[in-house]
Amino acid sequence: MSHRPFHESFNLLVDNIPYMKAIGAYYVGCTPEGVSLCLPYRDDLVGDPHTRVIAGGVVTAVLDHACGMSVWDALDEFKPIATLDLRIDYMRPAVPDRDLIVTARCYRLTHTVGFVRGFAYDERMDDPVAAAQSAFIISHPSLKAREIH
């Protein structure tokens, strides 16, 4: 039996996550540039009622999630992962009423850590709203069990 790429089930890893569902994010696709999610604009995601710009924390959430998924794409299988740290630069406000696209790529994977860069943008990736840099720790439950024995 041939191995199906893990990214074929990536829509489930967004749709089945309560927080992603709550903010309305969905899986777009997977290309050599990275894993992409989309976040449609919504009034209840706004961080400043005067400018109607969505809250930085919402952008953080989608970036964090896309970054994590890029680690799963690099692993090409499901392993428990956890965000170690996340740095976000906010370059410009997201334009109200526009969808926000987030694309993240795991550019280096070691046995225990995935190193990721990601961008959030509303039109072109080279005109980003925000950029993320993060590291994820990869759990190996079978290894842990072996250490105990």
Add this chain to the structure above:
Amino acid sequence: MIADMMISGPEDLFKVIPFARFLDLRLELAGNELTTHMPFSPHLIGNPMLPALHGGSLGAFLELTATAQLSVFENFDHIPKPVDVNIQYLRPGKPIDTYARARINRVGRTIANVEVWAWQEMREQPIATLQAHFLIG
């Protein structure tokens, strides 16, 4: 305090920010000490198997706590905008209430530096910390 908003006191800040309402964030002031509170709700979950809070719900909570601290103790005519944030995730967020406190390290002419700690059961065991720069000028 943010001058051009319809807020009667610092306690109202989270009521005028739609995403703070979405997270149901609370704010308590004891003298000049600010503590924020994110009550647990199932939609904050990021890992349904553990279950654990989503890094993004904690991130938003930390960032809005920093915003609140700046808005309560400095005089701005708008909500301070984050320039960059750095979040360290120290422990998994359990499906229970989360609390946070912030410290303003420096307020310059254009930039403020703020630090935030979030905890759940024990304040000595933070689950996540944040350092951020905000544009205030």
